[in-house]
Amino acid sequence: MNQEILAATARALAATGKGILAADESGGTIKKRFDAIGAESTEQTRQAYRNMLFVTEGMEQHISGVIMFDETVRQSTADGTPFPAYLAARGVQPGIKVDRGAKPLAGHPGESVTEGLDGLRERLAEYATLGLTFAKWRAVITIGDGIPSAACIGSNAEALARYAALCQEAGIVPVVEPEVLLDGSHTMERCREVTGQTLAAVFAALAAHRVYLPGIILKPNMVVAGADCPDQPGSAEVARQTLELLSAQVPAEVPGIAFLSGGQTELQATANLQAMNAIADIGKPWRLTFSYGRALQQSALQSWSGNSEQLPAGQAAFLHRARMNGAATSGSYSEALETGS
Ligand code: 5MM
Numbered sequence: 001m002n003q004e005i006l007a008a009t010a011r012a013l014a015a016t017g018k019g020i021l022a023a024d025e026s027g028g029t030i031k032k033r034f035d036a037i038g039a040e041s042t043e044q045t046r047q048a049y050r051n052m053l054f055v056t057e058g059m060e061q062h063i064s065g066v067i068m069f070d071e072t073v074r075q076s077t078a079d080g081t082p083f084p085a086y087l088a089a090r091g092v093q094p095g096i097k098v099d100r101g102a103k104p105l106a107g108h109p110g111e112s113v114t115e116g117l118d119g120l121r122e123r124l125a126e127y128a129t130l131g132l133t134f135a136k137w138r139a140v141i142t143i144g145d146g147i148p149s150a151a152c153i154g155s156n157a158e159a160l161a162r163y164a165a166l167c168q169e170a171g172i173v174p175v176v177e178p179e180v181l182l183d184g185s186h187t188m189e190r191c192r193e194v195t196g197q198t199l200a201a202v203f204a205a206l207a208a209h210r211v212y213l214p215g216i217i218l219k220p221n222m223v224v225a226g227a228d229c230p231d232q233p234g235s236a237e238v239a240r241q242t243l244e245l246l247s248a249q250v251p252a253e254v255p256g257i258a259f260l261s262g263g264q265t266e267l268q269a270t271a272n273l274q275a276m277n278a279i280a281d282i283g284k285p286w287r288l289t290f291s292y293g294r295a296l297q298q299s300a301l302q303s304w305s306g307n308s309e310q311l312p313a314g315q316a317a318f319l320h321r322a323r324m325n326g327a328a329t330s331g332s333y334s335e336a337l338e339t340g341s
Contacts, residue, residue, distance in 0.1 A: 002171055005171055006168055007212075007215050009133050012065075013064045013173065013256060014257075014286070016287070016329065017062065017326045018329065019064060019289040019329055020067060020175075020292075021053065021067070021296055022136070022260070022291050022292060022296070025069060033301060034049075036301075037302060040306070043075075046072070046075075047072075048308070049301075051075075051083075052314050053297070054087060055086075056322075065094070067175070068095065073094070073127070073130055088131055093133045094134075095133065095134040096127050096134075097137075098135045098167075099116040099138055100116035108151060108152055110144055111149060117163065117166075120163065121166055121170070124166055124170035134174070134217070135172050136291075137174065137175070139157070140156075140181060141181065142184070143181065143191065148197075148198075153197055153198055156198075156201075157202045160202055161206045164211045165210065173216065173217060176206070176217070176218050177260065180221045183228075184229075186225070187229055188233050188237070188241060191225065195220065195245060199246075199249035203250070214254075217255070217258050218250060218258070220259060222238055222259055222262075223238060223241040223242040235271040239272060239276040239278075240282075256286055256288075257287070258290055259273060261294055264295060265298075266298055266299060269292055269295035270321075270333060273328040273333075274333040274334075287329070290329070295321070299321060300317040301314070
């Protein structure tokens, strides 16, 4: 493990004014996104869509890294440059999703454990030769009646730590993503409690597996109320509750915390990140940034709608969201900036 390289990559991913584009939708998920805009999902349309995002002029000023799916890292731009090399040449870290999805946890109805550890060492070795500098693994924790169980939190934390150790062995920075889902009617307090239990288990497992913390990025959910909870907190409350929890659970050696958007709207995700970076009375030893999928792509997808004539509109929408979130990483986002007024 070369700690210097790992730490430098992690710092680059969390650089001021920038964040990560999560464009690692697997086959099923990207089909769902394309269905919603009436576009067909084929290898060629997926390449066209990802190409639209990646070649957007100026995006490298706000995007530090892109997480791709296996198919995408083997695709190229129009002039035949493989996407990983193209992104690297623009100063954007090329990344790869390496988990094989959340699968039902035996004996625990309604819960899942993320799989993909078998053969991971060999897959990572190949990804390193393809120029990929960081990876992502997402664990999914559901809040519900009597869940999450200790078995679900424990097995997901253990898998995240084993994945992270293998990545670092290969010289690849692991993005560690324990996602407590927004689905359900639970309160914000319940989300805080479960997120706290999850982060405690994850950092205990990372320590047990001797993961080098300056060489990781944490990708957590924010502390929010369930989507169906009647009592929805505003950004200021989300920011305070999230920061208080992270201060208690995340060691200062972690260089960056890049939030997932988890089903928040584009504007909510930006406003919440802005509110966190604007808080001055809670210490922030790590950089707080974004690793959004839907909250960076929704408008871009809609503007594009699978129509090649709409590529410039899709790129403009993507660049705008990247700029807004980039501003939120330094606490300089505002409604005026959003609307250009
Ligand atoms: C881009 O979405 C990823 C989904 O992958 P699957 O196809 O395997 O479900 C997802 O892991 C994503 O990286 C994170 O959840 C963050 O995305 P959001 O949309 O929550 O910001």
